[in-house]
Amino acid sequence: MKLKYVFLFVFLGLANLTIAQQKEITLQEIWSGAFGTRGMDVLHSMNNGQQYTVLNRGTGSVDKYDYKTLQKVETIVSASNISEISSFSSYSFSDDESKLILATEVEPVFRRSRLGIYFVYDIASKKATKISDKKIQEPTFSPNGKKVAYVYDNNVYVKDLMSGASTQITTDGVKNKIINGVTDWVYEEEFSFVRAFQWNAASDHIAFIRFDETDVPEFSMDVYGSKLYPQQHVFKYPKAGEKNADVSLHLYNLNAGKTSKIDLSNYNDFYIPRIKWTNDPAVLSVQVINRHQNELDLMMYNAATNQKSVVLKETDKAYVDITDNLTFLADNSFIWTSEKDGFNHIYHYKKDGTFINQVTKGPWEVTNYYGYDEDSDRVFYQSVENGSVNRDIYAVKINGKKKKRLSTKEGTNSAKFSANFTYYINTFTSATTPPEYSLHWAKNGKLEKEIKNNANVKEKLGNYKMSKKEFFTLTTAKGHELNAWMIKPADFEASKKYPVLMYQYSGPGSQQVANKWNSPNDYWYQLLAQKGIIIVCVDGRGTGFKGADFKKVTYKELGKYEVEDQIDAAIELGKRSYVDKDRIGIWGWSYGGFMSSNCILKGNDVFSMAIAVAPVTSWRFYDTIYTERYMQTPQENASGYDDNSPINHVKKLKGDYLVIHGTGDDNVHVQNTMRMIDALIKANKQFDWMIYPDKNHGIYGGYTRLHLYTKMTDFIENTLLK
Numbered sequence: 001m002k003l004k005y006v007f008l009f010v011f012l013g014l015a016n017l018t019i020a021q022q023k024e025i026t027l028q029e030i031w032s033g034a035f036g037t038r039g040m041d042v043l044h045s046m047n048n049g050q051q052y053t054v055l056n057r058g059t060g061s062v063d064k065y066d067y068k069t070l071q072k073v074e075t076i077v078s079a080s081n082i083s084e085i086s087s088f089s090s091y092s093f094s095d096d097e098s099k100l101i102l103a104t105e106v107e108p109v110f111r112r113s114r115l116g117i118y119f120v121y122d123i124a125s126k127k128a129t130k131i132s133d134k135k136i137q138e139p140t141f142s143p144n145g146k147k148v149a150y151v152y153d154n155n156v157y158v159k160d161l162m163s164g165a166s167t168q169i170t171t172d173g174v175k176n177k178i179i180n181g182v183t184d185w186v187y188e189e190e191f192s193f194v195r196a197f198q199w200n201a202a203s204d205h206i207a208f209i210r211f212d213e214t215d216v217p218e219f220s221m222d223v224y225g226s227k228l229y230p231q232q233h234v235f236k237y238p239k240a241g242e243k244n245a246d247v248s249l250h251l252y253n254l255n256a257g258k259t260s261k262i263d264l265s266n267y268n269d270f271y272i273p274r275i276k277w278t279n280d281p282a283v284l285s286v287q288v289i290n291r292h293q294n295e296l297d298l299m300m301y302n303a304a305t306n307q308k309s310v311v312l313k314e315t316d317k318a319y320v321d322i323t324d325n326l327t328f329l330a331d332n333s334f335i336w337t338s339e340k341d342g343f344n345h346i347y348h349y350k351k352d353g354t355f356i357n358q359v360t361k362g363p364w365e366v367t368n369y370y371g372y373d374e375d376s377d378r379v380f381y382q383s384v385e386n387g388s389v390n391r392d393i394y395a396v397k398i399n400g401k402k403k404k405r406l407s408t409k410e411g412t413n414s415a416k417f418s419a420n421f422t423y424y425i426n427t428f429t430s431a432t433t434p435p436e437y438s439l440h441w442a443k444n445g446k447l448e449k450e451i452k453n454n455a456n457v458k459e460k461l462g463n464y465k466m467s468k469k470e471f472f473t474l475t476t477a478k479g480h481e482l483n484a485w486m487i488k489p490a491d492f493e494a495s496k497k498y499p500v501l502m503y504q505y506s507g508p509g510s511q512q513v514a515n516k517w518n519s520p521n522d523y524w525y526q527l528l529a530q531k532g533i534i535i536v537c538v539d540g541r542g543t544g545f546k547g548a549d550f551k552k553v554t555y556k557e558l559g560k561y562e563v564e565d566q567i568d569a570a571i572e573l574g575k576r577s578y579v580d581k582d583r584i585g586i587w588g589w590s591y592g593g594f595m596s597s598n599c600i601l602k603g604n605d606v607f608s609m610a611i612a613v614a615p616v617t618s619w620r621f622y623d624t625i626y627t628e629r630y631m632q633t634p635q636e637n638a639s640g641y642d643d644n645s646p647i648n649h650v651k652k653l654k655g656d657y658l659v660i661h662g663t664g665d666d667n668v669h670v671q672n673t674m675r676m677i678d679a680l681i682k683a684n685k686q687f688d689w690m691i692y693p694d695k696n697h698g699i700y701g702g703y704t705r706l707h708l709y710t711k712m713t714d715f716i717e718n719t720l721l722k
Contacts, residue, residue: 023464024530025526027524027527027710027713028706030520030709031706035461035520035523036457037434037517039435040425040437040451041056041057042055042090043425044091045417045419047097048420049419049420049421050418051064051065051067053065053076055090055091059080060078060079060080060088061075061077061078061079062077067418067422067423067439070451076100077102077121077123084130085104087104088104088119090103090106093141094145096145098122098124099122099141099145100120100121100123101118102120102121103118105117107135109137110188110189112188112189112192112193112194113137113194114137114194115135115136116137117136118130118131118132119131120148132152132159137182138150138195140195140197141199142199143199143200143203144203145161146160147203148161149181149197151197153173154173154175154178154181155168155170155172155181156181156208158254169206169252176213176236177214178210178212178213179210179211180208180209181196181197181208182194183209184236184245185623186237186245186625187625190623190626190629191271191274191322193274196208196209196211196275197209198275198284199277200303202281204255205251205252205253206251206254208250209247209272210247216237216242216243217236217243218235218237219666219669220232220233220234221663221665221669223664224694225694238624240622240633240641241620241633241635244271248261249262249286250262253303262308263308267288270289270291271288271289271625272287273287273289278328278334278351282302282304283302285298285300285301285326286298286299286308287299291624292628293625294319295314295315295320296315297313297314298313298326300351312336314340316339316340316548317552318555319552320339321339321509327369327371330374331351333356334349335372335379337366341358341361342363343362343363344365344548345359345362345365346359346381357400358400359396359400361400364384364385365388365544365545365546365547366381366382366383367384367545368391368414370382370393373420377398377399378395378396379395379396379397380417380421381394382394382414382415385405387515388545389513391411392406393405393406393415393426394406405445406440407428409430409433411429411515411516412429412514412516413428414427418442422442422443423439423440423448425438425439425440426440429517430517431469431516433517434453434454434457434517437450437453438450439451466490467487467488467490467529472484476569477568477572478568480540482539482540482541483538483539483546484513484538484569485513485537486535487535489531489532497578497580498532499534499580499584499585499721500535500536500570500579501536501584502536502573502584502586503535503537503586503587503588504537504538504539504586504592505591505592506542506543506562506566506588506592506595507590507592508542508544508551508554508558508630509543510543511543511544512537513538513539527713533716533720538569540565540569541554542562543562554630555630556640557644558630558631558640559594559644559645562595563595563598563599563602566595566603570599574606583720585607585608585610585719586607586609586610586611587610587613588611588612588613589614590615590667590668591616592615593613594615594646596611597612597617597659597676598644598649600653601646604652608655608656608719609656609657609658609720610658611658611659612646612659613660613661613712614660614662614665614667615668615672615673616672617645617647617672617675618647618672619631620634620641621669621672647679648679650676650680651685653680653685653687655719657685657687658687658688658689658712659676659677659687659688659689660689660690660691660699660708660711661673661691662694662698663691663692663695664696665695667696670691690711692704692708
């Protein structure tokens with residue numbers, strides 16, 4: 001009798017487990033953040049290398065922790081103790097860590113730029129001082145901590161923290177004409193920075209870039225809002241082949257109160273993608289790159305002598321990528337990364353540009369440079385030495401010897417080192433492991449302590465019908481070996497025929513096939529797999545981390561080789577016994593929307609449906625810096641633009657096509673979709689479309705993402721599952 005009850009208990013337990021495992025993911029759960037993971041927010045290593053701080057958004061505080069014990073040492077600042085501040089969203093320390101800048105009332109301008117009310121908080125006095133009553137941009141401490149420079153209304157200001165007085169050092173800033181100290185739209189988007197001014201080490205000079213956008217064509221967007229009449233948002237946006245802002249470089253001497261212009265007259269139609277002071281307070285490094293972006297000069301300018309010299313020239317048959325890896329060592333020799341041997345590697349040069357040695361080498365890519373530790377004479381970096389879908393942490397002597405792999409788990413490892421390179425906090429994730437944070441010794445990578453993990457998320461997912469993400473290499477008929485992953489339905493049966501939805505992005509240097517934890521889209525793919533669809537992602541030629549030749553094959557032909565690879569991959573998938581080759585769809589966002597549009601047109605006998613979200617439909621509509629880097633100008637390469645733009649292939653449409661865009665997209669303008677729609681109508685082609693009023697390139701806010709993914713899910717069901 002007792003045994004019978006035990007058997008019944010076990011049976012009921014197994015039955016409940018089976019039921020629990022059959023739980024299906026819903027769109028509401030995905031976009032309400034039900035599967036979100038915890039991280040370590042705004043981590044900063046203290047100068048002593050023994051402690052670090054994090055922003056605790058829950059309590060509105062900056063808390064200090066000890067590396068070795070991981071115990072909280074103190075709360076440095078809390079919004080609850082400052083009468084002037086109800087909350088703050090970010091913080092930054094002065095060099096001596098006696099003060100912080102706290103950001104409040106922050107509002108976005110474009111992708112990276114922000115306006116806000118900022119305070120300087122003095123740790124000793126516990127006093128908060130507002131930098132300006134106006135909303136400003138990019139407030140930055142001088143190295144001596146006595147001043148803050150910032151930008152307001154396109155002009156640069158300096159506030160003296162002792163006297164409280166502010167000095168306006170430029171006066172000609174005008175919206176849509178002149179910008180001082182912050183970047184224009186295209187620099188912000190494509191060179192990935194906003195603050196275009198830099199303090200020198202002595203705190204007595206500020207270098208800044210000035211943008212004259214007077215002759216740059218304007219783009220306008222209607223903002224519909226909720227009022228009776230829409231408003232118009234007008235901003236400068238240089239499209240491929242059009243006029244860029246004229247940039248110039250200036251130096252403000254705080255002691256003299258004067259501004260001088262650095263002579264760059266030997267350059268014509270150029271960009272200044274980076275400026276950075278060396279350890280010598282008189283010497284500024286300037287990166288100047290030509291409009292084609294295949295010739296870059298690293299120049300040193302001496303403010304004391306007004307002399308300049310080019311110490312390094314980087315050239316490429318296609319293009320040179322801009323990075324933030326330039327690092328000056330104590331003797332002003334410098335670290336630089338380059339693809340000049342065919343793979344991205346680390347190089348060491350003397351301060352005059354004399355080559356010392358190549359620090360890393362091999363048929364693999366350095367994916368992140370973490371820094372140089374003078375005491376141990378070691379360089380720390382991240383690379384794909386363990387396979388292009390993985391990331392590991394390494395250390396190597398600056399002479400290139402005694403390389404050591406510090407990370408041990410296979411997947412994606414990234415590091416945040418302490419200031420003195422004693423410790424590092426490793427973030428590890430893989431396709432089967434949500435983010436884990438752990439403390440390690442930089443000397444040998446040895447684990448000191450676990451900090452936090454997201455095991456609860458993995459445990460929660462154990463109650464759902466989940467499918468494994470299978471990584472594999474797909475070889476096309478042309479012999480191209482491409483990284484790929486596949487998600488099959490959990491109840492997959494090899495004897496059945498399944499429809500396939502392919503996802504890709506495919507932009508130059510990008511990667512979607514990576515051994516890391518789920519994004520929200522991955523949960524959507526699980527939902528689609530629950531409905532009986534196989535999801536596949538293939539990184540074709542043009543994507544990153546497999547060498548320069550693999551990445552740069554698409555030069556001057558965006559949309560040719562990448563599209564061939566997606567079509568060829570779909571053909572190979574269609575040969576598999578469990579794939580219904582007549583029901584293969586593809587979708588993508590942004591560059592991926594450009595790709596999915598091209599695929600259903602150029603591959604109209606292979607793909608039966610496509611979804612394009614915020615697609616580029618002609619590269620003539622996109623910006624100068626990005627487009628010309630890969631395509632040169634339309635005037636020079638008209639066929640490269642037109643032969644591979646979806647808008648010119650609409651007559652080939654056979655399958656089901658859904659195009660989606662936000663009208664407030666300042667990046668890939670809704671013009672792309674409107675012109676695509678017009679071309680489809682003129683070709684008498686039926687299609688579906690969805691417009692999101694006033695939504696930007698990300699198409700989010702409120703229920704927007706839920707609505708968007710419901711729309712796409714319904715479309716997929718009505719096409720691939722019909």
